[in-house]
Amino acid sequence: MTQVLRRDFKVRAVDGLNIAIREVRPAAGERADRTPIVLMHGTRIPGISEFDLPVENGSFAADLARRGHICFVPDARGYGQSDRPEAMSRPPEESRPLARGLEITRDIDAAVDALRNTSGADRVALMGWGVGATILIMYAALWPEKVSHIVLYNAIYGGGTSFPRYRNTPLEDPARPGHFNFQQYGGYAYNKLDMLLDKWDQSIPIDDKDAWRDPAVAAAFRQALIDGDPTSTTRDPVTFRSPNGMLQDSFHIGRGEKLVHASLVTCKVMIIRPELDYFSRPEDVIALQEDLCNAEDVQIWEPVNTTHYLILDRPERGRTESLERVSAFIG
Numbered sequence: 339m340t341q342v343l344r345r346d347f348k349v350r351a352v353d354g355l356n357i358a359i360r361e362v363r364p365a366a367g368e369r370a371d372r373t374p375i376v377l378m379h380g381t382r383i384p385g386i387s388e389f390d391l392p393v394e395n396g397s398f399a400a401d402l403a404r405r406g407h408i409c410f411v412p413d414a415r416g417y418g419q420s421d422r423p424e425a426m427s428r429p430p431e432e433s434r435p436l437a438r439g440l441e442i443t444r445d446i447d448a449a450v451d452a453l454r455n456t457s458g459a460d461r462v463a464l465m466g467w468g469v470g471a472t473i474l475i476m477y478a479a480l481w482p483e484k485v486s487h488i489v490l491y492n493a494i495y496g497g498g499t500s501f502p503r504y505r506n507t508p509l510e511d512p513a514r515p516g517h518f519n520f521q522q523y524g525g526y527a528y529n530k531l532d533m534l535l536d537k538w539d540q541s542i543p544i545d546d547k548d549a550w551r552d553p554a555v556a557a558a559f560r561q562a563l564i565d566g567d568p569t570s571t572t573r574d575p576v577t578f579r580s581p582n583g584m585l586q587d588s589f590h591i592g593r594g595e596k597l598v599h600a601s602l603v604t605c606k607v608m609i610i611r612p613e614l615d616y617f618s619r620p621e622d623v624i625a626l627q628e629d630l631c632n633a634e635d636v637q638i639w640e641p642v643n644t645t646h647y648l649i650l651d652r653p654e655r656g657r658t659e660s661l662e663r664v665s666a667f668i669g
Contacts, residue, residue, distance in 0.1 A: 380468030384418025497625030
């Protein structure tokens with residue numbers, strides 16, 4: 339297998355926070371002439387856990403690098419190795435949800451500028467997962483001159499109002515229907531390690547989960563969550579912290595509120611929604627397709643019998659095809 343090079347470093351966002359970036363690029367002597375790309379994580383977990391696990395078929399970034407793309411994987415403020423807001427050193431109830439999507443566009447901009455400097459490209463591609471994808475719509479609207487393509491993977495957009503997760507649940511304030519439950523959630527959350535793995539298991543439509551997802555990938559994913567919070571092992575049981583800003587964003591979007599309008603996007607757009615995804619909905623794809631009226635090009639791929647974790651599932655479960663399609667799209 340072709341080797342890749344990795345480098346960890348930090349850049350400073352416009353408001354002074356240090357943003358951690360994992361660079362994954364072709365090894366010396368290998369071609370690095372394809373479109374460079376920033377890979378943006380979603381709610382709760384840092385970038386490496388989604389895009390650069392150190393096991394075979396666990397790193398979307400490494401496999402893109404083998405195809406000639408320089409990849410930057412940032413951690414948004416409050417995640418992974420990036421600076422955490424000062425409020426995360428106090429109890430969660432003492433602050434409102436931290437690191438909302440519009441704030442995170444500052445972190446993406448720092449990563450984009452660093453990638454442009456490293457690669458020499460005027461414009462770069464971006465791929466985002468979940469709410470991270472929605473934030474890319476915000477970013478592409480703010481800085482169209484820096485963005486050539488965006489890949490919206492499992493994006494929620496506000497295409498419908500019937501998402502059960504966001505109505506009559508703990509996320510909704512029982513005293514103020516339609517409002518996020520600040521009192522229960524506060525600025526950040528302590529997350530159990532198996533919370534997302536359990537959702538992954540539930541989304542796989544066969545009993546033998548290992549036949550669909552490599553156990554080595556699942557183990558590396560779990561370890562990346564531990565490594566993504568330097569305080570994780572100080573608690574028993576182990577938990578990792580994440581800001582609740584993206585969670586609040588998802589609450590509003592899931593209720594049909596468009597926090598950004600896709601008509602502001604002018605670059606090329608690819609929408610990926612796995613058929614079995616529990617987060618993005620068909621209504622989101624329909625609404626995006628309608629609103630992306632000023633985009634240079636819009637491609638939609640809805641692979642059948644695939645899960646929310648498509649890019650981490652086994653190659654034959656859609657991962658290989660997703661790599662080929664994303665690489666061909668960004669060029």
